[in-house]
Amino acid sequence: MRLPAWLAQHLAALRAVAVFTIVLGLAYPLFMVAVAQIPGLSGNADGSLVSKDGKTVGSSIIGQSFTDADGNPLKQYFQSRPSAAGDGYDPTATSASNLGPESVVDTLPDPSVQDDEGKQSLLTQVCQRSKAIGELEGVDGSRPYCTAGGVGAVLAVFHQNGSTGPVTRAVSLNEACPATPFIQSYQGVTVECAKPGEDYAMGVVTPIRGTAPDKPAIPADAVTASGSGLDPHISVAYARLQVNRVAGARNMSAADVQKLVDEHTTGRALGFMGEPAVNVLELNLALDRAA
Template sequence: MRLPAWLAQHLAALRALLVLTVVFGLAYPLLMVAVARIPGLAGHADGSLVDKGGKTVGSALIGQSFTDADGNPLKQYFQSRPSAAGDGYDPTSTSASNLGPENVVDTLPDPSVKDDEGKQGLLTQVCARSKAVGELEGVDGSRPYCTPGGVGAVLAVYHRDGATGPVTRAVSLNEACPATPFVTTWQGVTVECAKFGEDYSGGVVTPVRGNAPDKPVVPADAVTASGSGLDPQISVAYAHLQAARVAAARGMSVPDVGKLIDKYTTGRTLGFIGEPGVNVLQLNLALDAGHPVRG
């Protein structure tokens, strides 16, 4: 007996559903699991976990911080690049800061709110990080468009005719009163500190370059977070910048630290994509194994 067309169609759909479920819901996942257990691939499938003394201490694919309980850098360790993922290197909250190059004005702290720190723009974040790295490594941490105090050197400049004409007023937007502005005058007008809650939208936002070197000593990856916030590597330049500090903390010579940096430096992907990088976790573990800090 011939089945009705509608019933035949439903039975065909059911057979297709069963076949696809078996193939793609069971067979294919099991095949991928089996492939992932092949020697040489298992470690990658498990997350490239790194062990120390039988204890998992991290992943070769995810960066982490090397700081004390107060968030201060531990001098005996190489420091990773900044991270905007959660509280830092959180794989469940991988993200960038979403701040762009035009984000140069900070949100000032409210003096009426206890412990309010305001919100830094991208420029001030870069300036503050560069200053901190410079102090930690004993080098010049200055950058263009940054004040000596480590905030964005940005003025709101008011002109007589709106955007043109003589300057009538200038305000240092990222330096809250009673701070002393990074420049005393601008085109003959005394520069003011910024006051919380005051509207400065009528001024022309004007970044001021200053006299910092064109090529800062502190590399860019030391002051900016990656797109994922999880980068396990730093640039070779940033690693060598930290070599003297780590060597002093561990009683090593700088050349010996440099050899370890070279050992844990990987080249460009496929030989031409990106730049060489240094895996911070693996480098720090090698230092602990071969040159432990004496108490």
């Protein structure tokens, strides 16, 4: 008995769905799981977990924080770079901040709105982190276009003819009143603090470089998050910056700590891609073993 054409087509489609479900939905995934368990591959496939005294303490391919319950850096450990993944280093929320070089103006908190914390620009985040790291490491944390207070040094400059002509008004956009602006005057006009909720859109956004050195003491990776937010590595420069602080906290010599840094420094990928880097978790575990 010949089946109707429409029924034959539906049965053929069902058979195709069944075959592809078995091949691509079951056989292929199970085959890849089996391949991943081959010696030499199983560690990465299982998450590159790192154990200490029989307890899993992290992953060598996912960064993590080394802070106390209040979020303060533990001085005896090397610190990781910032993370924008979830609440920090969350592999289920891997992401970047999506803030670019033009993110220089903060959204100031509105005091009339309860629990309004505003929103920091990328510039202010970088300035704040650099200031905090400078204080932690005992070095100059200043950066170009940052105020001494750790926010972006940005003015809204109002001109007589819109965007041209003499300056008639200048407002420090990232310093909310009653703060004292980071500079007293700009082109002969007294600089004002910013009033939350006031519209300064007619002003020309003008970053002020300041007197910070061209090459800051704090490396760039110390104040910016990676694209994934999960980077377990820091630059060699950032690791070296932390050597004296870690050595002092552990009563070790700086030379011994630096030796461990050198031992846990990896070269460029394939010999030419990227820069040498230091795996923070593995270095901190080595410090614990040395102690």
